[in-house]
Amino acid sequence: MVQAKALTKRFGEFEAVRGIDIEVRRGESFGFLGPNGAGKSSTMRMIACVSPRTDGDLKVLGLDPRTDGPRIRARLGVVPQQDNLDVELTVRQNLQVYGRYFGLSRARTRRRAAELLDFAQLTDRADTEVEPLSGGMKRRLTIARSLVNDPELLLLDEPTTGLDPQARHLLWDRLFRLKAQGVTLIVTTHYMDEAEQLCDRLVVMDGGRIVAEGSPAQLIARYSTREVVELRFPPGREISPERVTDLAERTEVLPDRILLYTDRGEAALEQVHARGLRPLSSLVRRSSLEDVFLRLTGRTLVD
Numbered sequence: 303m304v305q306a307k308a309l310t311k312r313f314g315e316f317e318a319v320r321g322i323d324i325e326v327r328r329g330e331s332f333g334f335l336g337p338n339g340a341g342k343s344s345t346m347r348m349i350a351c352v353s354p355r356t357d358g359d360l361k362v363l364g365l366d367p368r369t370d371g372p373r374i375r376a377r378l379g380v381v382p383q384q385d386n387l388d389v390e391l392t393v394r395q396n397l398q399v400y401g402r403y404f405g406l407s408r409a410r411t412r413r414r415a416a417e418l419l420d421f422a423q424l425t426d427r428a429d430t431e432v433e434p435l436s437g438g439m440k441r442r443l444t445i446a447r448s449l450v451n452d453p454e455l456l457l458l459d460e461p462t463t464g465l466d467p468q469a470r471h472l473l474w475d476r477l478f479r480l481k482a483q484g485v486t487l488i489v490t491t492h493y494m495d496e497a498e499q500l501c502d503r504l505v506v507m508d509g510g511r512i513v514a515e516g517s518p519a520q521l522i523a524r525y526s527t528r529e530v531v532e533l534r535f536p537p538g539r540e541i542s543p544e545r546v547t548d549l550a551e552r553t554e555v556l557p558d559r560i561l562l563y564t565d566r567g568e569a570a571l572e573q574v575h576a577r578g579l580r581p582l583s584s585l586v587r588r589s590s591l592e593d594v595f596l597r598l599t600g601r602t603l604v605d
Contacts, residue, residue, distance in 0.1 A: 303326045303327065303363060303455050303486045304349055304360075304361070304362050304363075304455070305324075305325050305359075306325075306349075306359065306360045306361075307323050307360075308321045308323065308357065308358035308359065309322050309324070309348065309357075309359070309360055310355065310356045310358045311341070311344045311345070311348060311353070311356050312356045312357075318341050319341040319344050319345055319348075320511045321357075321358060321511075322341075322510075323512070324345075326455075326488060328486055329481070329484055329486055330481075330487075330502040330503060331477075331486075331487040331488075331489065331500050331501050331502050332487065332488050332489070332501065332503055333488075333490070333491065333497045333501035333504030334346070334488070334489070334490040334505055335490075335504050335505070335591065335595075336506055336507035337492055337508065340507040340508050340509065340510070341509070341511075342459075343383065343459055343460075343490060344510075345490075345507075346457055346459050346490055348360060349362055349457060349488065350375070350380050351367040351371040351374050351375050354367070354368065355367070362378075362455070363377055363454065363455065376404065376451065377451075377455065378454075378455050378457060379449055379455070379457065380448055380457045380459075381444055381445050381448050381456070381457065381459065381461055382444075382459055383459045383460045385440045385443075387432045387440060387444060387447070388432065389431065389432045389433040390431065390433075392428065392431055393419070393424055393427050393428050393429070393430055393431075393432060393443055394415055394428040394429060396432060396443060396447055397411070397414070397415035397418055397419070397443075397446060397450060398411045398412065398415050400447045400450050401414055401415065414450055415428075415450075418447075418450065421446060421476065422443060422445065422446040422476065424439060424442060424443060427439065436469075437464055437465055437466075438466070438472065438473070441462070441465060441469070442473065445476060449480075454485070455485075455488065456480065456485050456486070456487050456488070457488050458487065458488070459490050460490055461473060461477075461491070462491070462493065470496070474496070474500060477489075478500075487500070489501065494590060494591040494592045495591075497591055498591055502517060503515070503516065503517050504516075504517075504518065506594070506595065508598065508599050513598050513599070518591055521594045522590065522591065524594075525593075525597045525598060526563060526589035526593040527550075527551055527563040527565050527589055528565040528567075528588065528589065529563075529564060529565060529566070529567035529587065529589065530561055530562065530563055530586075530589055530593055531550070531561070531562040531564065531567045531571050531574070531584065531585070532561055532583075532586075532587065533559060533560045533561075533562070533574065533579075533581040533584055534558060534559045534581055535560075535582055536582045541560075541579060543555050543560055545579065546560065546562060546574060546579070549562055549564065549573050550562035550563050550570060551563050551564055551565075552597075554593075561596075563589070563593070567586035568586055571584055
């Protein structure tokens with residue numbers, strides 16, 4: 303669905319994307335994970351054929367965006383970071399007007415709008431203007447509108463930013479349903495749990511480069527341990543990390559806690575207590591993509 307070799311994007315002297323290679327397979331959910339400014343959105347805009355590449359090769363749906371941009375865009379669905387709905391129109395009108403942009407007949411747009419209202423759980427709000435809708439409803443409408451043309455490839459740029467947990471989980475469910483229907487998804491996010499939930503494969507970007515690639519499970523196995531012990535100590539009574547370094551394969555010191563990376567979390571925690579250390583709280587958990595990112599870049603994704 304997408305092939306890129308040495309893909310590069312520069313804005314003047316600034317190189318936002320620095321020669322990356324990617325391959326997105328039909329029917330999968332592919333993710334770009336990374337902090338703000340990593341180059342995710344610049345890459346998505348090149349794939350969406352709205353920003354020309356500076357250098358490298360790029361094929362989308364087997365076509366070159368430089369020469370076949372309109373043909374590619376007709377087969378894409380795009381969900382931007384910020385909702386760009388027509389707030390003066392009703393929910394239904396947003397879908398119908400957008401369908402006409404793709405040359406669909408009025409009868410077809412009416413049928414498609416009804417299908418998408420049901421998909422997005424917005425049927426009861428069909429004749430409500432967009433402005434008073436909640437953030438989650440607007441986001442679902444933006445996704446529904448991107449599906450008017452039955453796209454083969456759906457691009458979602460940070461789809462759940464700013465949503466509450468309930469709205470995020472509902473949106474994840476809608477995306478799972480799309481994937482089950484055969485739609486290929488490309489998602490950018492700086493939420494690590496979202497990447498684990500949605501992505502079959504992903505790349506971690508930092509500073510315009512790809513620093514790791516694989517499935518969430520592969521990345522965790524490659525760059526972290528099976529378990530992590532989190533130790534929090536009372537303010538003013540923090541301990542020197544050297545007192546627990548030998549209990550783990552790797553130790554990470556964060557402003558509010560110490561992380562011990564080990565395959566035997568409970569055993570490590572017992573050793574902490576055996577040494578007379580009394581953390582304010584402790585937790586043994588499985589490794590996550592957050593731990594992968596800490597290993598690769600030394601900072602959290604939301605910095």
